[in-house]
Amino acid sequence: MAQDDTSAAKTLDKVTVTGSLIPQTQIETATPVTVISAEDIKARGFSSVTEVLQKNSMSTGGVQGAQTSASFTQGAETVSLFGLPPGYVKYLIDGRPMSNYPALYNGSDTFNNISGIPVDLIERIEILPGGQSSLYGSDAIAGVINVILKKSMDGAVFTIRGGGYSEGGGGSFRASIADGWTSADGRVSVLGGIQHEERDPIWGYQRDLTKQFNPNGYSPALASRDFLIYSPFTSYKFLDPNNCQNVTGLFGGTEGLQNRPGFGDGKYCGSFNTAGYRTIMNEKTSTQAYIHGTFDVNDNMQLYADALYSYDQVKYHSGSGYLWWGTGADFGYFYDPNLDDLLNLQRAFAPEEMGPGGFNNTMSRDKSKSLRVTFGAKGAFGGSNWDYDLGGTYTEYKLDENSFVRYAEAADNFFINRVLGPQQGLDPYYDAYPVFTPNYAAFYRPITPEEFASFTGRAITKSKTSDSMIRAQVTNGMLFTLPGGDAGLAVVAEFGKQKWDYNPDPGYLDGSIWGQTSVAGGGDRDRYAVTSELRLPIWEPLTISLSGRYDAFKAGSRTIDKPTYAVSFEYRPFDSLLVRGKYGTAFRAPTLSDLYQGNSGYYSSVPDYYQCSKIGFGPDNIDACPAALSNRQFFGTQSGNEDLKPINADVWSAGVVWSPVDRMALTVDYFNWDISDEVTQQSSNGLSLQDYRCRTGIDDINSPLCQSTLSQVTRNAAGMITAIYTPKINVSNQQLEAINASFNYGYDFGNWGDLNLRTSFTQKLRHKYQQYAEDSYVDLLNNPYWSADPKRKADGSLTWQKGNFSATWYVNWFDATPNYAATISDKGYAGNRAQKFGSYSRHNASVSYRLFDGMDLSLMVNNVFNKMPPYDFSYPGTSSAPYNSYNFDVYGRAYYIEMRYAFGNK
Template identity: 55%
Template sequence: MHVNTLKRSRLAVSLMAALLAPAAFAQDAAPAPAEDATNLDKVTVTGSLIPKTQLENFTPVTTISAEDIKARGFTSVADVLQKSSFSTGGVQGGQSSASFTQGAETVSMFGLDPGYTKYLIDGRPMANYPALYNGSDTFNNISGIPIDLVERIEILPGGQSSLYGSDAIAGVINIILKKNMEGGALSVRGGATSDGGGDSFRVSLAKGFVGMDGRLNVLAGIQAETKDPIWGYQRDLTKQYNTHGYSAPVAGRDFLVNGYSNFAAEGFANPDNYGYVFADPNNCANTTGQFGGSTGLRERAGFGQYCGSFLSPGYRTIANGKDAAQVYTHATFDVSDTFQLYGDLLYSHEETEYNVGAGYTWWGTSAKYGYYYDPDLDALVNLQRGFAPEDVGGQGFRDINSTDKSDSYSITFGGKGTWGAWDYDLSASRTEYRLKERSWARWNDPINAYFEEHVLGPDLGPDPVYGAFPTFRPDYAAFYQPISPADFASFSGFTNTKSKTWDNMLRAQFTNSALFTLPGGDAGLAVVVEGGNQGWDYSPDPRLIPDPVTLESEVWGTTSVSGAGHRTRYAVTSELRLPVWEPLTVTLSGRYDAFDAYGNTVDKPTYSIGLEYRPVESLLLRGKYGTAFRAPTLSDTFQGISGYYDSVTDYTRCADAGFLPGNTDQCDYDSEQFFGTQSGNPDLEPITADVWNVGAVWAPTRNLSMSLDYFSWDIRNEVDLQSADQLSLLEYYCNSGQLDAGSPSCQNALSWITRDTNGAIESIYTPKVNVAKQKLRAITASVNYMVDVGSFGSLSFAGNYTNTLDHTVTPLPGDPEIDLLRDPYYMWVYDAYAKTRADLSVAWAKDKWTTTVYANRLGKTPNYQAYTGRSFDFVNSAGAKAGWWAPYITYNMSVNYAALDNLEFSFMVNNVLDKTPENQASNFPGTESEPYNSNVYNAYGRSFFVEARYKFGQ
């Protein structure tokens, strides 16, 4: 193999010094000898295919080293990326109850969809997660990557499709695993939280092997980890209904009879007759053992009495439990001086457990009957019965935890070498991801039959007013009773859903770093050809598939998505690097991608032009313009008609009852159940984008570098899938004349929401169509500084900052632009991202000690009243004001001690000040069980970790 060695510029030396600062701290604080900093081998960095001497080029690359990961207290790859300054968007995951992918973790770069980021492991695409984010979108789960085996993580913001193809709109994240090691390393780590739950233990072992006179090199590693879940009852903020809200806390409606009284005389004509009917002859005496003895007689002002507990929200997990293990091997064999064989294998097994909680563990008559008529009460009513841990028996809700088990692997074999002036790399790769979801379920017919037999009694015929509702004379004393664990088990159990994705790829790359000579140096060319196939198969438990006529499944209150398909794909990529003269380099790249699914071909060419200008040795001016795209995903194309049950605030009916948006917590239509449907669309076109960036890097000294970059995205043909809450609120604004009822958005909202004869929401349809577009403008900045303080050791500072300057969305052609920075309602709808995000680390090293303090700042986000009132000037009837939640800052700290040359101990505290979003609770009503935005914040609090690392065989 030939190696090119050239002198470094001051810019390259400064950047290398800053990047390697943490590694240097583990050794000696003295500066490196001058002769060690004069030569720099050509390296390949994310964002270019051609090796070069500069570490910075026309697009910024943020590198997070293994030393950074450890020093800053990051516990996983997901933790690293979710704390990145580029991660301004909120995401669903283990902290979100009843999300579609509660067992997975992901990131939103610049507030864009998680699927807009391309994830690579060692430069090769990761396998997609088989389940769909938010029930509709393909994405990557980043929870199963062994963090102890990570060498570094490179984050490349901006559109990168001209090199990496589909999905690379927001940016590219390349996770680079270790490739060689002298001897071996054993690491043991344990952790706990201040308030209980989340205890963790992790062990990893890696060993390097050399054989056959140095021609064979192997690195093998394994990591195993276990982590307990965190339950809501282990945190003050989540253990009960909101006790710090602008209204009094309201207990869960665990035993509730509600509806219309005086029904035979007035029907639905008098809405004032709507409320709770308390029908328990024992005044809740038989229910007091529920939820640990906290259930009792409650009253909701304006509605009536019922039996309920204030503590039921605590019976859910707010952080997943996990058992995981990964195995990794990298091997090379030098066949000759110019040819090398290599192979990589990464296998991951992961089991996550979680519980959706008491809020999703209930039964009611509304699902089957809508209402029923009780002649003794002269009321049209519904029953609602929440289940408690005592009903479950055994370990309570722990016995009905859902479990996601996944097995994934990535395997690559290839050979690389040189042929004349050309380097080549030929490889074959396969990735596969298999997922098994075991989810707690209520069986539809058995649970209805149980309550019909024990509570409702026989159907006595249609109601006397409309003839549309059944008539029952229930045994209410039997309704207000605990259920035995045996009875609970008779109508509940678990569903088992299986799914998988796979991707096969053949890849050939040819590179010439000295194709010809220009005044500024050697021109370089890289050409890549790829071909393969990929597939997706989501096969839910057959009992979850809804009947096409009744729209009901065998599982009460739950249905599932299904779909399967595969396609072939191929791509051709080229990159040409032209050092036009010494200060100026131009880089051109282009790519053509094609996807063929059963004869239906979708293709897209993309290109980019990058400029690097160095007027002086220490200053780089850079810019890039290019195009990016996202091909229709397999789920976008092949997802079958999927249904789901959910609840939504019926803003139209609430407004008719006098409760306007932002003041619906006392409205009894604030949680109306509906049946939702969505499906794939085989005629979808690629999402396209024009993306450009311009910036500068300044490195005036060896130990200081700064960068500032501006990014712009214009994204078109987005696949839009609106939320049910968004459609319900939009329907209200259209009906009330606040929006043009003739606009496309209003027309869709009015047609996609179906109401029954009584005006209640029955179903909501959210199809996938290429209609939306986005505009996004942002700046990023970074600084790295090292200083030698003599006998006191050395200090290093590293900071990163992102500011979204402008972000608009146009959901449908003809609609006005929605300003996501100034419209608080849509800031929540689009996953509630923050306008700014920043981080700063300060590291001190002396002798055998290193200490790092890391601060992460999430910028302000709109509060709950701003969301519900859709205005920052809104004040609800209780005096709660719309506005912003202040910037949210957390601190991590670590101390490392090198006891011996081969033994190191570390102590880390994450969230040192025990920060939680408890101050947000006052802006939520007392009916809220999660008084903060869980897509952005969490209530985990402080955690501690101790770690020992032993190196051997060196």
């Protein structure tokens, strides 16, 4: 955009930083922002945006990922700031919100998948901790992460990178090219880039820790039960006349006769090595394309547009433990008249039965496509100090989950014809279970790939999210003059529409797919918001900033609205010291899945307080009530709730920035959250207790509370609880205090080169959680049953550069974490075998050398010392991964070689 010298100087002096809408000269403001540049990403050896964010010291919370077998979103990646839920982070690309991932984290929560952002096309990533809803609206409770893509280049850059793991698997290749062009008159500028990546999976059998069932646990290692017959009365029955000889070639020749003492005759056919037949890193193929352009219409108007397209396919396998068939799912039990017993068959499928490729043939494939398009105009109103920016953004995310499944009818018929034989009526004892006289020898035999294919196939679940937004902003950085400088004002208005649809394959819903279910859901809403920010330099050392926002979401006939505000100060007693603070409110609106998720079922147990009271055992003496009533099993139904209200938070921070010399800065910031009205599933225990109070007259049975409770608790003709409806409700509370500190220092040693140190440290001081109002608070820092997150985490890098050579050493460290025994005991660290592991660190190293102008070669080694997770001996012998996959991974040492060539201007 053409401009006079005065305007140009103003543009150069002022920048827009995440955390403020008003351009300003100071990079450090009232809100701390961590900036990770493209150079930092490369030097530290990070291969993806996910790795950049998960290694950051503020990411203290563990999250599900590729190592979490059979999770709801195994093909997606996310992050948890300060141990808060992943959905409490607001993700932006170039300052505008990302579209949500269509599938739900843990099957219930909306979140963002960050795996599809092209790391080679990133200019920088800015992490803004603390509540930021007064500027960015819903979800910005834990903080904001803004990914800023490249906007200008002096010439084309081509990058190619390849690598793998010293332990095997995970081989990868990535190539990217980006170029920029500016017209001769400078009015048109275009930048475009494309990145393509391919990565092999890592299988459990490729790592010593995950290739077999735990041989060093507190109990003996136990083989998988791949061919098992069991009875509810006499436990295991071994009925193979060939003693497993017919199946010894399965699972790589590891299948054989096994024994579990204490389970009847204890014999079955199994293997210690089936644990390794799952992926612990997804196979991945992805391509991203990006284009950005501007056109200066005149001195006061610039048109801009950009588009980002991402294609991502991941393949993964949950393991042999999730690929089996049994009679229990269909019949409960069957009756064998020859043995006069109720029995069940259980049978896993081996790779040799799947044809060439084995388990590779049965991997699930999640294919996603996302598109983000932005266009608009910005400039100035004539010769005034008022700037404007009017633009629209449309994002959509489509997900196809292609899952390998067993067809219920075909699988049952296959084994009826092969093993069970024709049904011969119902059992003589209960008149409920089918009667078969099986050919047990046929049960203990492999099947052919053709037979396996006859009852298996694929099911496709389609889902989609979209978010359209029109945004208008006016800004005046010189509104009026105060003793400390020019006051600034920004006002923003937004209108948008959000949609979510999740459509499972019909077979999951009608029972035609064996052993698996799903939940459908979908809805849309309109969104409105008005934001304002006022920056007031009261006098030269002190600046006060005020911001406020009003958000409204219209879903169906209901409007959910929420105002938020923040006030902050910056005090500079002298140039090298900044004292800052901020107080504000934040919120998270009920997500579309919170509102419109369909019904899903589960089984659990609850005290039947009413029936116990009838035989003399009140709520204060419920433990003495007979187990049949004090531990009553019921079928639960959960769902979304259209009456949910926003999650609310009060958040404040205070800190200092000290920079006594050039290239040195020390920052220390304290953060405090008080989060209320969090969404959780309604308490079945609380409903049973309230049902008792209503039925016994303690509370008025005709009151709205009692009428609602009685409609949610279902009893049979005998008066026993059989079902409870537990929708999502707003009741939980969370309180968190944390400190984040950073120290950066650089020094030029002249002929000896230049040294640059960057460090960051985070410590959680207090973290308490209350699930229901009647509950006492849980100390999440010291109660491992509730949280296994570390209290402290740090990372740092040291870079030395001399001439054409540079080298970086990076360290990622986190504090002690509990072992498995501590996480499963309600006694915490006082439980049997419970203890803490010591602190844990990993090191990355990289070296780069410029061969000639434009040509750089780099070698990166991640996890230099090939450090594996600490072996957790408190896991039982049935465990397939004796370590905490939320805190550790077993990938081992990785190495990458990268070549970068810049054409034209270097």
